[in-house]
Amino acid sequence: RVGCFRPPSVPDGRSRLRLTARADLGEPELARTAAALAAVAHAGWGV
Known part of the structure; x- marks a missing residue:
């Protein structure tokens, strides 16, 4: 399950x-x- 958080x-x-x-x-x-998750982090943030 995934929940998302946005402003505020x-x-x-x-x-x-x-x-x-x-x-x-x-x-x-x-x-x-x-x-x-590792692939997304690497693609988005270069981690």
Whole structure:
């Protein structure tokens, strides 16, 4: 599940996502999610 936060909850010009994982997610799903987040972070922020 993903929730989003926009101003006024966060500073103007910023947005945030909150990810919620379920206890029944397995290692493959968690690894796939981590890889997707890493790819987005690298593409967007060069991290």
